[in-house]
Amino acid sequence: MMSAKRSAQIAIAGIVAAFPLMPTAVSAASVEENAQICAGCHGENGVPQAKTTPIIWGQNEGYLYLQLRDYKSGARKNEQMSSVVAGLEKADFKALASHFAGLKWPSMNFPSPPKDVTKVALTAIGSVGCTSCHLDQFQGDGTTARLAGQQPEYLFDTMTAFRDGSRANNPGMSDLMKAVQPADLKSIAEYLASLQVVGGGQ
Amino acid sequence: MVGMKSSHAYAAALTALLAFSVLPASAQEIEHHKNEKVKPPAPAPTVTQEMLTNAGSDAKQFLHTNLNYEQTRFYPGKQINASNVSKLRPAWIFQMDVRESLETSPIIVGNVMYVTTSFDHVYALNAKTGEEHWHYKHKMGPITTYCCGPNNRGVAVLGDKVYFATLDAKLVALDAKTGSLVWETEIADPELGYSETMAPTAVNGKILIGTNGGEYGIRGFFRAYDANNGKLVWNFDTIPENSVGVWETKDATGHDMHRDIAAEKAQLAKTGDPYKTLGGGVWQNAAVDLKLNRIYFVVGNPSPDLDGAPRPGDNLYTDSLVALDLNTGNYICHFQYIPHDVWDLDSVSPPILIDVKDKDGKTVPGVVHAGKTGYVYVNKRDDCSMIRFSEPMVAQENFWTLPTPEGARMLPGANGGVEWSPMAVNQRLNLAYAVNLHQPMTYQVQSSPYPDGKLWLGGAFKVIPGEEQFGNVSAVNYNTGKIKWKVTTPQPMMGGVLATAGDLVFTGEADGWFRAYNADSGKILWSFQAGAGVNAPPSAYAIDGKEYIVVGAGGNTQIDFKRGNNIIAFTLD
Numbered sequence: 001m002m003s004a005k006r007s008a009q010i011a012i013a014g015i016v017a018a019f020p021l022m023p024t025a026v027s028a029a030s031v032e033e034n035a036q037i038c039a040g041c042h043g044e045n046g047v048p049q050a051k052t053t054p055i056i057w058g059q060n061e062g063y064l065y066l067q068l069r070d071y072k073s074g075a076r077k078n079e080q081m082s083s084v085v086a087g088l089e090k091a092d093f094k095a096l097a098s099h100f101a102g103l104k105w106p107s108m109n110f111p112s113p114p115k116d117v118t119k120v121a122l123t124a125i126g127s128v129g130c131t132s133c134h135l136d137q138f139q140g141d142g143t144t145a146r147l148a149g150q151q152p153e154y155l156f157d158t159m160t161a162f163r164d165g166s167r168a169n170n171p172g173m174s175d176l177m178k179a180v181q182p183a184d185l186k187s188i189a190e191y192l193a194s195l196q197v198v199g200g201g202q
Numbered sequence: 203m204v205g206m207k208s209s210h211a212y213a214a215a216l217t218a219l220l221a222f223s224v225l226p227a228s229a230q231e232i233e234h235h236k237n238e239k240v241k242p243p244a245p246a247p248t249v250t251q252e253m254l255t256n257a258g259s260d261a262k263q264f265l266h267t268n269l270n271y272e273q274t275r276f277y278p279g280k281q282i283n284a285s286n287v288s289k290l291r292p293a294w295i296f297q298m299d300v301r302e303s304l305e306t307s308p309i310i311v312g313n314v315m316y317v318t319t320s321f322d323h324v325y326a327l328n329a330k331t332g333e334e335h336w337h338y339k340h341k342m343g344p345i346t347t348y349c350c351g352p353n354n355r356g357v358a359v360l361g362d363k364v365y366f367a368t369l370d371a372k373l374v375a376l377d378a379k380t381g382s383l384v385w386e387t388e389i390a391d392p393e394l395g396y397s398e399t400m401a402p403t404a405v406n407g408k409i410l411i412g413t414n415g416g417e418y419g420i421r422g423f424f425r426a427y428d429a430n431n432g433k434l435v436w437n438f439d440t441i442p443e444n445s446v447g448v449w450e451t452k453d454a455t456g457h458d459m460h461r462d463i464a465a466e467k468a469q470l471a472k473t474g475d476p477y478k479t480l481g482g483g484v485w486q487n488a489a490v491d492l493k494l495n496r497i498y499f500v501v502g503n504p505s506p507d508l509d510g511a512p513r514p515g516d517n518l519y520t521d522s523l524v525a526l527d528l529n530t531g532n533y534i535c536h537f538q539y540i541p542h543d544v545w546d547l548d549s550v551s552p553p554i555l556i557d558v559k560d561k562d563g564k565t566v567p568g569v570v571h572a573g574k575t576g577y578v579y580v581n582k583r584d585d586c587s588m589i590r591f592s593e594p595m596v597a598q599e600n601f602w603t604l605p606t607p608e609g610a611r612m613l614p615g616a617n618g619g620v621e622w623s624p625m626a627v628n629q630r631l632n633l634a635y636a637v638n639l640h641q642p643m644t645y646q647v648q649s650s651p652y653p654d655g656k657l658w659l660g661g662a663f664k665v666i667p668g669e670e671q672f673g674n675v676s677a678v679n680y681n682t683g684k685i686k687w688k689v690t691t692p693q694p695m696m697g698g699v700l701a702t703a704g705d706l707v708f709t710g711e712a713d714g715w716f717r718a719y720n721a722d723s724g725k726i727l728w729s730f731q732a733g734a735g736v737n738a739p740p741s742a743y744a745i746d747g748k749e750y751i752v753v754g755a756g757g758n759t760q761i762d763f764k765r766g767n768n769i770i771a772f773t774l775d
Contacts, residue, residue, distance in 0.1 A: 061344035066393075066656075075654070097344060127664045131762050132350050133657070136302065141321075142346025142369065142392075171650035172417070172657025179609070179646050179662035 031095040037084055038096070046106035051153040058105030058200030062143035064097035067169075076169035105200030110152060110193035121191035124184040128176045139198050148195035155189035243379035244326040244335035246314040249359045251406060255492060261749070264310040264741040267356050267401040268624050269700075271490035272555040275626035276701045277742040281749040283704030286774060287718045287728045293750060293773040294332030298325060301767040303351040303737070304756020305622075307401060307698070308769065310743040311359050311378070317754065317769050318354040318401075322368045325769075326381060329752075330745045332771060336381030343370040347655060348397040349417040351759025355486075355622075360404035360429050367398030367411055373427055375409075387432035389413065394655040395420045400485050405528065408435055410497065412484025416520075416548065419505040419658045422482030424497075424524075426531060436531030440482040440501045440519050445475055447516025450541040455577060455591050459602045461542055466514035476513040479652045481505030482520045486552045486622055489569070491583065495528045498569050498583070500549035507546040507616075508605045508647050509660025516541035521549050523571060523579075525586055535586035539573055544605055545645060546616040546663060547574040552624045554634070559681040560589050570680050572625050572636040574618035578678045592683040595619070595638045595676040605645035605661055615643030616663040617694065617761060624739050626701035628721050633677045633686055635707050635721075639694035639761075641671045675699075675709055677724060687724030696758055698739025700751070708751055710736020712763035716753055716770075734766020748773055 038056065042048050046057030056064060070076035071085045072093070085093070112118070125131070130147075134140050138148040147155065161167035163177040163185070180188070249265065257263070258270035261279035269275045282290060302320035309316045315329040322340035327333065346352075346369040358365045363384055364376045371392045375384040389411065390396035395418025403410040408426040415422065422440035427433065449463050481504045488499035501524055504510075504517040521540040526533060539549055551572045558568030558580050567583035576596035580589045599613040617639050625636045647661040665671070673695035677686040693712035700708045706727070707719040712735045718728040735757035742751050751772045757765035 062346055065344060094344070101344075123667050126762070127667055128662060129665065129760075129762075132760055133348075135352070135759060136762070136765055141352055142342075142344070142348070169653070170656045171648075171653050172659045174650065175646070175648045175659050175662045178648060179664050 031092070031099050034088065034092060034096055035099050038100070041080070043106070046103060047108070048151065051151050052157050053151070054154045055106060055108070055150055056100045057103035058146070058197065059100060060140050060142060060144065060146050061097045061101035063140065063145045064100055065093050066143050068093035068096060070169040076167065105149060105197045108149060108151070110149070112194040113187065113190040117187045118191050120184055120187040124180050124188055128179050137198055138192055138195050146197070146200065147192045149197035149200070150193055152189040152193035155192055156185055159185045159188065241335060244314045245312065246326070246362070246378040247312040248362050249311055254360065254404060262744045263312065264308065264743050265359060266403070267307045267309070267358070267487050268552050271405065271492060273487065273489045273552045273624065274554055274556060274629070275624055275699060275739070276628060276703070278703050279742060279744055279749045280702065280704040281744070282702065282706065282751060282774060284706055284720055284727060287704070287706055289775050290718070290728050290730070290751065290772045291775050292730070293771045296325070296327055296332040296334070296769040298767045298769065299323060299337070301765050302756065303353050303759035303765065304754040304767070305353045305355045305399070305738050305758070306754050307356040307739045308741040308752045308754070309357050309359055310741065313745055314378070315752070316357045316359065316364055318356050318366055319756075319767070320352040320354060322354050322366070324357060324364065324366055324376065324381065326378075327769070329743060329750070329771070332769070338376055338381040340368050340374060342368065343392065345392045346370050346397060347392050347395050347418060348399065348414060349657065353399040353759070355399060356401035358402040358404040358409060363429065365402045365404060365409050365429070367400065367402055369397050369399070371396040371398055371413070373402065373409065373411060373432060375429070375432060385432040387427065389425070394418070401487060403487050403490065404429060405490050410488055412499065414483050414485050416481035416483040416502040416505055417507060417657055417659060418655055419479035419652045420481060420483065421478055422484060422501060424484050424488065424499060424526070424531070438526055438531040438533070440484060440524065441477045441480045442518055443475065443477050445477045445480055445515055445518045446470065447518045447538070447541060450516055450538070453541070453602070454537070454539045454579065454588055457602055459542065460604050466542070469511065470514040473512065475515070479505055480513055480517055480520065486550050486624070489553050489555045490528065491555055491567075494583070496525050496534060497528050498523060498525050498553050498555065500524070500551070500553055500571055502548035502550055503543055503546050506650070506658040506660025508544050508645055508663065509649050510542055510544045511649055517543070521547065523549065523553060523569060523581055523586055537581055537586040537588055539575070539579060544647070545602070545612065547614070547619070549573055550622045551620045551636070554625060554627055555583065556627055556629055558589065568680070570625070570627065570634055572620035572634070574614060574620060576614050576619035576638060578634055578636060578680060578683070580680050580683070590683045592678045592680070593685050595636060595674065595678065595685065595688065596640050599642065605647035607647060609644035609646040609664065611642055611644050611666065613640070613642040615639070615641040615665070617641055617696070621696050623696055624698040626699040626707065627680070628701045631722055632679050632681045633721065634680050635699045635701055635709070636676050636678065637695035637697060637699060637709055638674045638676060639671070639696065640673060641694050642666055642669050673711070675707070675719065675724070677707075689719065689724050689726070693763070694761055696761060697737040700740040700742060702742060708740045708753070710738070710740070710753055710755070712737060712758065712761070714755065714764065716755070730772070732766070732768065732770060734768065735763030737763055
């Protein structure tokens with residue numbers, strides 16, 4: 001598994017390659033223009049450039065809005081995303097969230113993990129009750145993220161970041177991830193990534 | 203207000219479906235090809251206050267979430283009874299468009315039934331045939347914040363309107379006949395953790411509603427809105443500005459709660475009263491005493507759930523019974539079951555107003571409530587003080603062990619005992635019927651600052667892999683506190699109970715069984731396999747001289763029971 005630091009380096013490389021002149025004030029731009037900035041990392045067709053970058057096409061609108069809001073406030077920290085949102089306002093976040101929520105989630109066809117991995121994942125998931133918020137088929141809703149079909153490397157990194165506190169914009173998730181055995185995180189990530197996406201912008 | 207006004211409900215529903223086919227809610231929807239012919243309006247009679255007041259003796263209709271203002275869930279009809287219930291059969295099954303957690307209490311007005319689904323759909327059905335009159339799909343805003351399933355527990359009815367509340371924290375009034383939108387008002391900001399899953403209560407031109415959000419650091423409230431226009435009539439903050447209380451070290455049953463009062467006082471001196479983010483949602487209906495002109499409701503857990511450090515004091519009025527003046531919302535009295543709760547043991551099951559025996563054997567107006575603790579509490583209605591509590595309906599293990607960073611095991615777990623599930627009572631037998639969970643958990647504490655409306659548990663509660671879980675149906679004598687009978691069920695119980703004058707008790711189970719019990723003995727008299735978790739409270743009604751029992755079978759998000767999308771009405775062959 002790639003380290004978080006290495007992942008971040010790749011993400012930076014990707015964004016720098018695509019947008020060497022990072023815009024800092026784009027609030028007057030249309031949602032399509034703003035969305036073009038996102039495509040540099042998150043993909044022209046919804047498939048992210050790096051495995052550790054999340055799929056955002058077809059992600060839940062409320063969730064996308066909160067993340068953009070939190071990058072702006074600093075509650076969620078990411079150097080690239082902080083630059084991207086620096087010139088944006090609440091209305092831009094809502095427009096971008098609506099835009100990406102309406103795009104079709106890319107079909108990545110992550111493989112189903114072996115039975116023993118699935119069993120580990122389901123035991124951990126059942127114990128902390130992930131489906132209470134992310135729902136029966138891990139499609140999420142509103143401000144809760146869709147996890148089904150997400151990139152496994154991103155899921156692993158995210159759970160790890162919640163666990164070690166480096167992602168600090170949802171202490172409830174940090175608490176829950178701290179209650180999960182670290183050895184189980186990879187299994188959970190692989191299991192969730194393999195699940196079918198239902199809806200997802202369509 | 204949303205600008206969706208259609209003269210015809212079906213057009214409104216179709217518009218909503220088309221407009222929001224991209225929302226996440228569609229993930230759980232079932233493709234449903236409909237007859238697009240325009241349907242006639244639902245023949246719903248006007249609901250008068252007199253009808254609502256006398257609902258307890260009305261065997262034809264089911265007008266309140268919990269049957270009557272007293273919330274007895276005791277149906278007066280006895281056509282279906284202990285001698286013939288074995289012949290109960292499905293009259294019809296209606297399949298809704300949403301296959302997700304189903305907690306609705308069917309409301310029946312005349313021959314029209316109103317049911318709701320997860321993600322806030324409302325259906326009007328022909329209660330005799332199960333045919334659809336109209337289907338309204340709430341235009342959900344992008345921001346919804348809720349912890350425990352996209353549930354909706356049903357509607358209230360008054361006049362020619364149907365009222366319900368939504369995940370994006372709106373109160374909505376629909377035309378009862380057409381399902382078209384009449385008005386919609388925002389109750390609170392969902393970005394700060396407010397949401398709605400409870401059914402409202404309609405009384406004297408007011409619509410009463412509380413809020414969810416105890417897992418998000420809200421400041422809870424209970425409110426009355428004008429039924430005609432959705433304007434706020436009064437607001438009661440369930441968390442007063444002085445939430446400290448009396449530094450009570452024991453719970454209502456006398457158990458030491460291991461509070462470190464010195465540390466709490468030091469914290470109070472340092473950070474002040476935590477009332478602004480202290481939680482205290484109200485997520486089940488209030489009982490209404492029209493003679494006293496009062497309402498009685500119970501208040502949920504403090505925020506953050508498991509970390510008491512940032513919230514010194516008793517955390518009033520969390521985990522409490524509260525009585526207010528119906529006209530003004532002014533405080534009358536309260537009783538706190540669990541001061542400074544650090545186990546998420548909300549008070550939530552709706553309180554019931556019945557006469558009870560006091561400690562001297564004298565009959566007095568009482569309030570009966572079942573806690574997540576697994577106790578049935580009996581309080582006096584005049585001053586809210588407690589008369590007695592029952593034998594525990596679930597085992598208590600390591601009660602009250604404080605949460606630790608490593609995790610401390612305790613039973614009951616955070617789901618109870620008795621969860622939101624409403625009880626029913628049979629006053630001839632002096633019995634209250636409750637459904638319980640036996641679900642041990644480990645409680646872990648972690649401190650974190652208030653996260654601006656995000657999930658704020660202050661730790662984690664974990665179901666323990668490998669530990670046995672089950673449930674029970676318990677009949678408790680509220681005049682003695684003794685358990686009369688208890689039937690163990692294979693799965694934890696969540697849903698609710700209906701008792702009838704036919705000496706029956708109906709309740710459903712997570713594995714799809716819906717059963718009728720002998721009210722006096724607990725003997726199972728009838729069972730039906732619904733194919734999905736029966737985790738909703740049953741209702742009953744009569745049309746053309748024929749009685750029906752109706753219940754939703756759609757499973758449950760919170761404890762992950764098998765999902766479905768059925769409303770099933772039963773009658774005798």
